[in-house]
Amino acid sequence: MSFFKNLFGKEEPSTTGTPVNFQEPGRSAQELTEQYAAWGLDKQHNLSEVIGDNSWNIDLDKGELSFGDNLSFPVQVLGTFSHSSETWLWAWANTGSNIPPQLLEQALQLKKHGEQYDIPMFKNQTFDATVNDLHLIGMIASGIFNSSAYYAADYGQGILLVTLRSEIIDKADRSDAARITTVFPQIISFFEMxxxxxxxxxxxxxxxxxxxxxxxxxxxxxxxxxxxxxxEVGRLTNLKA
Structure with a gap:
């Protein structure tokens, strides 16, 4: 998945306080993908423009993810992906890492939604996964909670997935036709919808x-x-601006 590697400098594929915009999300993984995946990928372009090639560092005690010396953003922790076992573990189930409770609000909201509508991806504490699954979770979460973006922080043995919020990233946003006609073909090539x-x-x-x-x-x-x-089955055949 070279696109993800190019966009984040990573292997292929927060808000703190009360989460916002948790309003009528889809009742299945398919609906959630159709609602939020393209918008979530769009936000990643904004993030990439802001952080550039800066390396990342996270301070869970402060609840901040930083890039270089001048960029620091508050985060919510969603979970981790293990490269060796190829499994996902939700942050609320990761009791051994002592993640501060205030950083788990979004993950717990998603768990509640998964339990309410029987969405295994959200309600099961761990499951076999691919890197694409991790990116999909990030895109859906950043859409539901109106986060500025998500970040997949690769620490060697695995990937820590967080959402973050920043006016700097939001100000990099643009909804012009070139962005839309670039993002949409990308997202439908990555995920079924x-x-x-x-x-x-x-x-x-x-x-x-x-x-x-x-x-x-x-x-x-x-x-x-x-x-x-x-x-006739809803597949894109032509897109132009």
Whole structure:
């Protein structure tokens, strides 16, 4: 998954305090992917522009993730991925790491949602996983909680997954057509989803007015029009701005 490696300088594929924007998320992993994956990947481009090639360091006592000497962001800890066993472990189940309770709020919210709607990915404390699963969890979490981005911090034996929040990252955001027509083909190549549903969710979250006619979706914002065409089962066949 060279794209993830290029974007984060890592192997392929927080808010502190009360989480925000936990409003009517999907009731299945498929719905959550269609709601948040593209938007989550979009945010990672903002993060990449801000942190550049700086190496990371985390201070769990402070609840901060830093890059170089001048960038430091508050985080929420979601969990860890083990390279050797290829398993995911939720932070709320990682009792041996003594993660401060205030950094587990988002992970526990996701656990509660998983239990309510029987979503194994969120309710099971550990499961066999791939690096792509880790990135999907990060994208969904950053969307649900309106975080600025997520970060996959590779520490050699595994990867620590956190969400973070920063006005600096938010200010790097842009919703122009070039970004959207780049991000959307990327996300549908990484994860299975209904392309039509995912596209509508994505452009609506980016502030576009959306109209649908037959299998064509038109998104309009500030004089810019993006048109996406889909086949009879909702797969993207054409995307242009």
């Amino acid at each position: 209904n392309h039509l549903n995912a596209f509508k969710n994505y452009v609506e979250r980016r502030g576009y007015t959306v109209s649908t006619r037959d299998n064509q979706v038109t998104a309009v914002k500030d004089g810019t029009t993006i048109t996406a065409t889909f086949d």
